[in-house]
């Protein structure tokens with residue numbers, strides 16, 4: 004097949020345009036760069052020369068490749084030059100009228116066969132196409148910043164775009180070493196459509212003072228493996244840009260979850276746009292710097308110290324209980340592993356021994372450390388033996404009746420002053436507390452699976468939790484080398500309240516046939532650097548577990564946008580629960 008678009012014009016050589024021009028020229032194509040005026044054109048060419056010299060210095064490009072690339076590229080300020088191109092890629096500022104005028108002008112200049120692509124992030128490609136007499140030859144090509152490292156390109160088709168035009172554009176993207184995903188014309192396309200709704204919820208969570216900015220960011224990094232926390236990312240993207248994208252999304256969806264959080268408007272009005280102005284959610288050393296200078300280091304409760312913890316009891320014998328026992332034993336705490344029968348407790352200890360063995364095999368633990376940890380764990384078959392421990396962590400079945408019964412039993416057994424913690428992920432901590440006569444001593448300690456590997460612990464205080472009880476758990480987390488984040492007792496805590504609405508949005512996108520499972524997963528991994536795409540993650544977590552969490556969130560906040568997507572309900576009803584049943588969003592059995 005002939006390579007599509009041998010000559011490409013790039014109009015607007017700013018952040019995106021220069022990156023795109025270089026990528027296209029690098030693929031061996033002729034590039035006609037066009038700027039607004041002579042001065043901007045000269046500046047753009049200088050930037051291209053500089054960035055390619057930098058690439059040579061970093062050995063991403065050879066000197067010959069650079070010379071060849073620059074030889075194929077011209078930069079000027081006459082739009083008429085676009086007449087020679089097979090494809091025009093527009094990368095001018097994000098203003099609808101500016102783009103429409105430019106496309107109308109290009110339509111007069113270029114032969115009827117020339118394809119036009121807009122680089123818009125959030126404007127309607129259809130409305131831009133309508134400024135021309137060739138809407139069938141207009142599409143969106145959404146590159147990501149910085150173009151030379153980001154592999155994703157969203158190829159956006161309107162209802163009028165000819166299929167062949169989109170195919171050629173996708174082939175061009177592959178030729179540039181990029182991964183194209185197909186998207187329809189909807190504000191935000193795939194990546195921003197999913198990303199910005201989540202960023203907005205994070206901003207709203209911060210605004211409601213549910214958790215600190217550091218805790219929200221740490222929770223998402225450590226709990227989900229995301230490269231950046233949402234508030235730090237908003238500062239990087241630019242609070243103004245985020246607000247514009249959300250406005251465009253809300254205009255189309257009328258979903259309140261897309262209505263920009265009021266704090267975004269406040270920051271924009273105050274000129275606090277993020278890193279570029281030196282301050283947004285965080286304060287930076289200087290405009291453009293990535294160094295945060297107002298990091299909070301002071302303790303949340305000055306003067307409050309925790310209670311002493313010398314011994315710990317863990318209730319339960321499943322994955323979480325075993326993992327939590329491992330965390331404490333490895334840190335040197337004597338642990339009573341209490342299950343409903345001694346046999347179950349002993350079996351859990353055997354599981355723990357296996358896990359420690361694996362760590363030894365991987366060189367992460369010495370044999371002495373393994374033996375020392377195992378020696379600290381005593382399996383017991385009766386909760387009665389927990390009378391003298393200083394802290395109990397409960398990790399039994401996620402069933403409020405079961406947990407309340409356990410807390411009532413612990414209340415009767417455990418010595419006064421001990422801290423009672425639950426590791427529930429979706430039940431109210433206060434409902435466990437109220438099953439005791441000492442609700443002030445009850446707190447949430449939400450570990451993540453697998454507990455030995457995941458550093459995050461959400462420390463959940465109810466309205467009744469005593470400050471020194473929260474402090475006890477925070478101090479303990481530090482001693483066992485976990486990263487605690489503090490939050491209140493409401494559905495989803497920090498991580499699940501931000502993660503599951505995003506997963507639900509992805510399911511809705513699929514259900515509406517907006518994009519495919521593979522395209523959505525690829526887009527989120529390449530566009531945002533996420534370790535897994537939403538459907539991969541749903542299949543790992545389990546569709547039934549995910550549905551329950553979404554229902555709990557919807558029940559708590561009653562936000563229409565949080566209602567679980569019917570497709571998820573259908574899959575669960577059909578027994579497609581993800582990896583554990585061999586089939587979820589993907590068929591794992593056939594692989």
Ligand SMILES: NC(=O)c1ccc[n+]([C@@H]2O[C@H](COP(=O)([O-])OP(=O)(O)OC[C@H]3O[C@@H](n4cnc5c(N)ncnc54)[C@H](O)[C@@H]3O)[C@@H](O)[C@H]2O)c1
Pocket residue numbers: 014015016017018019020037038039043093094095096097098105122123124125145146147148
């Ligand atoms: N920056 C990002 O992270 C990013 C990512 C993806 C997509 N986008 C989108 O890409 C497009 C370009 O954004 P950017 O960040 O590169 O903007 P930018 O402001 O860095 O660059 C725009 C350039 O267009 C030039 N220009 C303005 N009017 C022109 C005209 N009439 N003719 C020719 N050139 C003209 C300007 O001089 C400027 O150099 C926007 O639609 C934006 O939403 C941006």
